[in-house]
Amino acid sequence: MAAAIVEARGLHKHFGALHVLKGVDLDVAERELVFVIGPSGSGKSTLLRCLNRLEEPSAGSIMVDGINLLDPRTDINHARQRIGMVFQSFNLYPHMTALGNVTLALRKVAGKSRGEADAIGRQALERVGLGDRAGHTPGQLSGGQQQRVAIARSIALEPRVMLFDEPTSALDPELVGSVLGVMRDLRDSGMTMVVVSHEMGFARNAADRVLFMDEGVVVEQGPPAAIFENPSHDRTRAFISQIQRH
Amino acid sequence: MSKWEKFLDTFFNARVMEKYLPDILSGVLVTIELAVLIVISGLVAGLALALVRSLGLRPLNWLIIFVVDLFRSLPPLVIIVLMYFGLPAADVSPSGFVSTWISLALVLMSFSEEIFWAGITSIPKGQWEAARSTGLSFGQTLINVILPQALRLTIPPLTNRTIAITKGTALGTVVAVTEILGQASSAVSNSYNPSPLMMGAAAYIVLFLPVVVIGRWIETKFAWKR
Numbered sequence: 301m302a303a304a305i306v307e308a309r310g311l312h313k314h315f316g317a318l319h320v321l322k323g324v325d326l327d328v329a330e331r332e333l334v335f336v337i338g339p340s341g342s343g344k345s346t347l348l349r350c351l352n353r354l355e356e357p358s359a360g361s362i363m364v365d366g367i368n369l370l371d372p373r374t375d376i377n378h379a380r381q382r383i384g385m386v387f388q389s390f391n392l393y394p395h396m397t398a399l400g401n402v403t404l405a406l407r408k409v410a411g412k413s414r415g416e417a418d419a420i421g422r423q424a425l426e427r428v429g430l431g432d433r434a435g436h437t438p439g440q441l442s443g444g445q446q447q448r449v450a451i452a453r454s455i456a457l458e459p460r461v462m463l464f465d466e467p468t469s470a471l472d473p474e475l476v477g478s479v480l481g482v483m484r485d486l487r488d489s490g491m492t493m494v495v496v497s498h499e500m501g502f503a504r505n506a507a508d509r510v511l512f513m514d515e516g517v518v519v520e521q522g523p524p525a526a527i528f529e530n531p532s533h534d535r536t537r538a539f540i541s542q543i544q545r546h
Numbered sequence: 547m548s549k550w551e552k553f554l555d556t557f558f559n560a561r562v563m564e565k566y567l568p569d570i571l572s573g574v575l576v577t578i579e580l581a582v583l584i585v586i587s588g589l590v591a592g593l594a595l596a597l598v599r600s601l602g603l604r605p606l607n608w609l610i611i612f613v614v615d616l617f618r619s620l621p622p623l624v625i626i627v628l629m630y631f632g633l634p635a636a637d638v639s640p641s642g643f644v645s646t647w648i649s650l651a652l653v654l655m656s657f658s659e660e661i662f663w664a665g666i667t668s669i670p671k672g673q674w675e676a677a678r679s680t681g682l683s684f685g686q687t688l689i690n691v692i693l694p695q696a697l698r699l700t701i702p703p704l705t706n707r708t709i710a711i712t713k714g715t716a717l718g719t720v721v722a723v724t725e726i727l728g729q730a731s732s733a734v735s736n737s738y739n740p741s742p743l744m745m746g747a748a749a750y751i752v753l754f755l756p757v758v759v760i761g762r763w764i765e766t767k768f769a770w771k772r
C-alpha cells in the first residue's frame with residue numbers, strides 16, 4: 301500500500317454537550333479517493349473540517365503528509381496549503397475575478413510574484429475548463445463554473461490532498477456533470493481525495509473506497525461494489541436503499 | 547419703505563453682509579478644518595476599534611461596547627461642554643476647538659465602529675473558511691477578503707452618519723469656537739441685524755450640499771452587486 305497522506309486516529313468532536321465524532325479513524329493512501337456517505341447530521345462535514353483544522357478536534361491525532369496537524373508548534377497556515385478544500389456553497393470571493401480568487405493565496409501565502417501567480421492561476425483555470433473566464437467575477441459565472449473556480453483555487457496551491465464537502469449539492473442538476481468531470485480528471489491525474497457527496501454514480505465509478513458514517517462513527521467501509529451491493533450492516537443497507545429510492 | 551424692502555434690509559442687508567463677509571469666510575475655514583479633523587480621526591479610530599473587536603477577546607470587546615454605547619447615547623453637546631468646562635477641573639484645559647474636535651470624533655468613532663462591525667459580521671462565515679483553508683492568516687483574510695466586502699456595505703450608512711456628525715461642528719459655537727455659526731452670531735450681536743445668519747446658513751449649504759450630493763453618488767456607485 302502506498303504511503304498514507306492522511307492518518308487520523310481516534311477523532312472526537314464535541315459541540316458543547318453534543319458528541320458529534322465518537323472516535324473516528326481515517327487513513328487515506330496516496331492517490332486514493334475515499335468517498336464518505338451517511339445520513340444528515342452523522343458528522344461527515346465535521347470530520348472533513350477537522351482534517352484541515354477548520355474545526356478543532358476535542359481528542360485524537362491527525363497526520364497529513366507527515367505533518368502533525370494538532371501539534372501547537374505546527375504552522376497551520378503553511379500546512380493548510382497542502383490540504384485543499386471545496387465547499388458546498390463555493391465560497392468564492394465576490395469582489396475578485398476568477399483569476400483573483402485563484403491567485404490570492406499564491407501571492408499572500410506561497411509568496412509568488414503577481415506574474416508567477418497569474419501564470420499558475422491561468423493554468424489552474426485551464427485545467428477546470430475555464431481559461432476563458434479568468435476576468436469574470438463570481439456573479440457573472442454559473443454555479444457549476446463557480447465551483448470549478450473554487451476547485452482551481454485549491455489545486456493552484458498543489459495540495460497533497462483535497463477535501464470535497466458536498467461539492468455538487470448546491471448545483472442545478474444540469475451543472476453537476478461539469479463539476480464531477482473536473483473531479484474525475486483530478487482523480488485520474490493522481491490527486492488524493494476525500495469526498496463527501498450523495499453522487500452515488502460518481503462513487504461507483506471513481507471511488508477506491510466508500511466509507512459509511514452514522515452518529516459519529518464509521519459503521520463500515522470497503523470497495524464501492526461491496527458497500528452498495530452487499531453491505532454488512534443493517535444501517536448501511538437502510539441508508540443505501542433509502543437514497544437509491546430518490 | 548415697503549414691507550418687502552424692509553424684509554430685504556433686515557435679512558439681506560448688503561452693507562452688513564459686506565462688512566462681515568471676511569468673518570464668515572474665516573468661520574468657513576475653521577469649520578472645514580474641524581470637519582476634516584473629525585472625519586479622519588473619527589473614522590480611523592472607529593475602524594481600528596472594529597478591527598480590534600474582530601479579534602474576539604471578550605473583556606476587550608466588553609470595554610469597546612461600553613465606550614461605544616456611552617458616546618452613542620450622550621448628546622454631542624453634552625460631551626463638548628463636559629470636556630470644555632469639566633476637564634479643567636482635572637488640570638487639562640482643552641480649547642473650544644480641541645473640545646469640539648475630540649468630542650465629535652469620539653461620537654463618529656462610536657457610530658462608525660458599530661457600522662464597520664456590522665459590515666464585518668455580515669460577511670458569511672464561508673468567506674473566512676475558504677480563505678483560511680488556503681492558508682491565509684486571520685489578518686490576511688480580514689484585509690484581503692473580509693474588509694473589501696464589508697467596507698462596500700458600510701459606505702451608505704457611514705456617509706449619512708458622517709455628514710450628520712460633521713454638521714455638529716456648529717455646536718462648537720457654545721464653547722467659543724469661531725466657526726461659521728460662531729462668527730455669524732457675533733456679527734449679529736455687533737450689527738443688530740440678522741443678515742450674517744443668512745450668510746452663515748448659505749455658507750453651510752455651500753459647504754455641505756456638495757458633500758450630501760457626493761454621498762448620494764457614492765451610495766449608488768457602491769450599491770452591492772453580487
Ligand SMILES: Nc1ncnc2c1ncn2[C@@H]1O[C@H](COP(=O)(O)OP(=O)(O)OP(=O)(O)O)[C@@H](O)[C@H]1O
Binds near residue numbers: 338339340344346
Ligand atoms: N459549529 C457547530 N456548533 C454546534 N453544532 C454543530 C456545529 N457544526 C455541526 N454541528 C452539529 O454536529 C452534527 C454533525 O454535523 P455535520 O455537519 O458534521 O453533519 P453532516 O454529516 O455533514 O450532515 P449533512 O449531511 O446534513 O451535511 C449535527 O448535529 C450538527 O448540528
Ligand SMILES: [Mg+2]
Binds near residue numbers: 346465
Ligand atoms: Mg455536511
